[in-house]
Amino acid sequence: MAVPLTAYLVVAALLFAIGVYAVIAQRSAVMILMGIEVLLNAIGLNLIAFWRFVNPGDYSAQIFAIIIITVGAVEMGIGLAIMLLLYRNRSSVQVDDYAELRG
Amino acid sequence: MTGGEILLRSVGVLVALVLGATLTWRLEPRVLESAGVTELGPAAGTHPQGPIGLAPNPDVWLYPAGPIVAVLGVLFGAVVIPLGPDLVGQDLGIGVFYFIVVIDFVVLGLSLGGWGANVRNAAEVYYRAVAQLVSYVVPLGLAYIGAIMMAGSLSTIAIAQAQEGLWFVVLQPLGFALYLVTGAMQAYRPPFVEPFSRHIEHGVYGSSAGWQALLWRLSMSGVLLLVAAMGSVLYLGGWNGPLLPDPLWMILKTLALMVLMLWLGARFRPLSTAEMLALSWKVLTPVGLANVLLVGGLILLGAGP
C-alpha cells in the first residue's frame, strides 16, 4: 500500500467537515438530508480505511459499513416520505417555515 | 498483469463492443419492422423526420456528460462478458454483481443528458428513466439470483462453466422468462420504450446531434447487446455447445436471444411508466421470489451442477 492510512483519514475528515457545513448552512430539508448522507459517507470511508490498515483479517468492519449504508438508505427513504407529507400539507420543505413551536 | 496486457485487453473489449453494437444497430430495425412495429424507439438508425428540437441552451456540464457516462457504463459492463473460457476482458470474482452495478450508469447518463438538454421533452426522459429503473431493478436482481444460486458463484466464467452439462434455462424456465421481460426493460426495448417515446420526440435522441448522437446510439445498441449476452451466460450456457468454436456459440446465442426478446416485445403495445411499475411490483417481483424458492428447492433435491 503506497498511500498511507492518514491520507484516507484526512479525506474522510474533510468529507465530514463538508457534511457538517451542509447540515448547518442549508435551509431546505432535502439538502440537509443530503448533508447527512455525506456524513455517513465519511463514516464508511473511515471504517474501511481503518479496516484495511489496522485489522484486515477480520471483516467485521465491513459489516459495520454495510449497516451504515443501510442506515443511510433507510434514512433517505423515510426522510423523503416525511418531506412529501410536509410538502403536501404546507407546500414547503424549508426548515425556517417550521418554527411555530416555541417557548 | 503488465501494462501492455491491460492495454491489449481494453482495446479488445472496445473493439468487440463497437462491432457488436454496430451489428445490433443494423439488425434491430429489421427484426422490429418485420414484426410490424412502427415506433422504433432506441432501435431507430435515423430519425423519421431528422433531429427535432435540438437543445438551444443546454447545461454546459451535464449535457455533454450524459452520453459519455452512458457509453462508459456499457464499456465497463462489456469487460466481464466471456466469449470463451479464457476469452474475457477480466474475470472478476464478483462479476455479475459488478455488471448489474455498472449498467446502472446508462440510466445515470440518460438522466444527465435528458435534464442537461434543458428542453421540456428531454427533461421528461429523466423522470421516465428513473421510474423504469425503479421498476426493473428488483425483479432483474431476482432473475440473476436464480442462476447465481445454482452456479454457486458470482463470476461469469464460473456460471457459464456450471452449465456445461445442462443449460439453466431447462431447470429454471420461470427465471428465464423473468429475465426476458426485465432485460427488455433494462435495455429500453419494446414494449418498454417510455424514455424514447414518440410523444417526447424520442427523448435524448431528439435533442442531440453530432458526436453525442453517435455515442447515444452506441450506448443504446450496446446495452441491448450486453443484456442479451448476459442472458446467454446466465441461462443459455454461455459459450458451451458442440462442434462450433466457443466464441461463435456465444455470438450465436446472443443474437438469437436478442432476436427473441425483440420479437416477443413487438407483440405487445408500449406500456406507460405507471403500467411498468404496476407490472414490476405486482407481478414480476412475486414471480422472481417464487423462482428463488423453486431454485432453492431444486438445489436441495440435487439438481444442477
Added chain:
Amino acid sequence: MPSETASCLDLWAIYPELVLAGLGLLLVPVAAFTHGRGRWRYLPGGLAFTGIVAALGLTARMLDWESQTVFCNTYALDGFAHVFKLLLLSGAGIALLAILAQFRGHNQLAHAPMALLFATLGGMGLSSALDLGLIVLFLQMLSLPSYVLVTLVRTDRASNEAVLKYFIYAAAALAVMAYGLTFLYGMTGSLELGSIGAALAGDGDQVWIVLALGLILIGYAFEMTLVPFHFWAPDVYSGAPAAVSGFVSVVPKIAGFAGFLRFVLYALPDGTGGWPMLVTLLAALTMTAGNLVALRQTHLKRLLAYSSIAQAGYILIPVAVAHEVAGAMSAVGYYLAAYLLMNLAAFSVASLWERTRGTDRLASLAGMGFRQPLPALVLALALLSLAGIPPLAGFAGKVFLLEVGLEGDLTWLVLLAAANMVLALYYYVGVIAKLYLERPAPNEEPAKAGSGVLYVATFGISTLGTLILGVFPSLGLQLTDLLRRLV
C-alpha cells in the same frame, strides 16, 4: 472462521425480542386489513399489548439466569439487560394503553401499536448490544418508528413540525456519533465493547479518546435529552399527540441511559477519557437549564418536556459515579422506574385533556379538580412525585440519587440538585394550585365525561405503581440491584 458459523445462532436467548419482532411483522398485514374498519381497529392494539405482556413474562423468567454473551460476543444476556428490558417493556405497555385511549375510534388505532413495538424492540436491543455496528443499528431502529408515532396525525401542523425537527436532529446526531465510534475501532481494531475497553484502558491516546467520547456523547445525549442536545425535546413533545409524547419521553430516554451506561462501563472502564467529569458537568447544566426554562412554560406538554429534561439531569448524578459507587446502578434503575411511571401518568392526563378539550394550555386546567376529580388527582400525584414529595416514588428515588452522589464525593452537585428540586417545586405546585384552587371559567362548557376504561387502566397502573414504589422502596431496589450484574 467459516467453521464456527453455525454456533452463533442463539435464538433461545432473544425470545422476548423475537416475540415483539414476530408480532410486529404480523401486525403489518393485520393493520392494513383493520385500517378504517370499525371495531376491528382494536385488534392490533390488543395483540400488541398481549405481546408486550408476554415479553415481560419471558424477560422476567430470565432474571435469574447466569450472565453470558450470545451471538458470538455481540449480545449480552445479564441482569443489566434484563432489568432495562423490563423497564422498557413496562413503559411501552403503559404508553400503548394511553395511545389506544387517545386514539379510540380513530384510524391511527391500527398502525400505532406496530410502530410502538418496533421502537421498543430497538430499545431492548440497545440495552444488550455489545458491538458498535449493532449499537448504530438499534439506535436507528429506535428512532425510525418514533417518527411514525410522532406524526400519527398526519394533517396536524404541530405534528409536522415536530417530526421534521425530530428527524433531522436524530439523523445528524446518529451520524456524528457513528463517526466517533469509528475512531474507537481505529485505535483498537475491534468492534466489541469489551475488547475496546481492554485495549483503551492501558495505552490509549488520550486526545483521541476524548475526541471520540465527545462525538459519541452527542448521540447518546440526544437520546437522553441532555442540555445542550435537548432542543428537539420540547418541540417534539409538544408537537406530538400527548400519549405519544409520553412514549417518546420514556422509552428512548431509558434506552439511551441503558446504551450509554453499557458503553462507558465496557468501552471506557474506570473513567478512561474523563467521562465521569464530563457527565457531571452535563448533569449540572441539564438540571439547571431544564428547571429554569420550565418556570416560564404556559403549556402542560412543554412544561412536562422541560421537567423531563431536568429529571434526566438528576439521573446523571449516579451515572457519573457508576464505575466506583456500588449502589449507583440500582439508584439509576430505581429512579428510571419511578420516572417512567410518574411521567406516563402525567402525559396520559395531558392526553385525556387533549382528547376532550383539544388544548394543553395550563390555563385550561383551572378547576379541573372539581370537574374531573380522577384525572386531576392522577396529575396532582404525578407532579408531586416528580417534585419529590414523600411518600411517592419520586421522593425515594431522589433520596437514592443524592445518597449515591454523596458517596461518590459529588457534594457540590448534590447541593445543586437539591437547590434545583426546591426550585422545581415552584412550577409543579403552581400547576396543582391551578387544578384545585382556581375556579373554571364560568362560560366554559363542562368537559365531556367518558375517560373510558383504557384511560382508567392507564391512570390506575401508573399511579398505583408510583405509590407502591414510593411506599415500599425495597421492592424496587431488589429488582434494580440486578443491574449490577454485568457480563
Added chain:
Amino acid sequence: MSLGEMAEWFAFLVLALISLAGALGMATTMSMFRSGIFLMASFIGVAGLFILLSADLLGLLQIMMYIGGMLVMILFMVLFSMDPGGAMMADMKMSLVERFFSLGLSSGKKDDGGGDMEHGGHDGGGMEHGGDGGDGGGMEHGGDGGDGGGMDMSMTTPVKGWAALLGLANGALLTGLLLLRPAWPESTEQPNPDSAEQIGNLLMGKYMMAFEGAGLLILIGIFGAVLIGRTSRYPDDRSRTAYVTVDAPPPEVEESAGDVVARDSKEGD
C-alpha cells in the same frame, strides 16, 4: 517509487478529488439538480476509494445503492423546489466556491424559462407551488430576494459565513490531529481476496443478528415511509382532538392527480 505505487497514488488523488469536490459542490451549488449529481459523484469517488482499499464488494454495493437512491432523491428535490435548475439564482451575489460550482447555469432572463424547466402539467400536483410563484422570470433578484411566500430564494443557501467557519474549523481540527497524533496500530496483514465469501460467512454467522436487524430496519423504513407518505382512503382527523367518538370509518376522499407521483416515488424508496 515504482510504477504500481505511482498508479496507486494517482488513483487515490483522482478519487479523493472527486469525493471532496463532489461533496463541496453539493453544499454550494445553486442548482438543486446539480447538487444531487455532485453528491452522487462524491459517493462514487468514495466507492472508488473503497475498491482501492480492496473492499471491492462494498464499493460496488455503495454505487448500486446510491445511483438508484440518489436519482430518486433528486426527483424529490425537483418536486420540492421552485427552481431546481437554479437559474433564478444565477444572477445573485455568490462567493467564489459557489460561482465555480454553479458555472454555466443559464440566467433566468432568457426566454423559454432558461434554466428552470417548466414541466407543469405532466406531474400533476407535484409542481403546483403557492399562488405567487408564477412570475419568477420577471422578478428582480436583489440581495434580499423578495418577500418569500412560495418564492423562496433560499432553497440552496448562499455560503453562510459562520457555518463555513465552523465546518472549516472542524476539518482543520480533525486533519491536524490526524496528521500530528496518529494513534492507530497498523498491521501489515493482507486481506483475503475473496471478500464476498468472508462477508457472507460473517453475515450468516457472527452477525446474523445484524443481518436480520438490518432487514427488519429496511422493512420498518418501507412501512414507515408508506404510512407517512401515502394518501389515505380515509383521511386523518383534522386535529388531534376527537369531539365525537365513532367507530364508523370517515368518508372517503377522491384520489387526486398528485397521488400518482406519490405512489411512484414511494416504491423507489
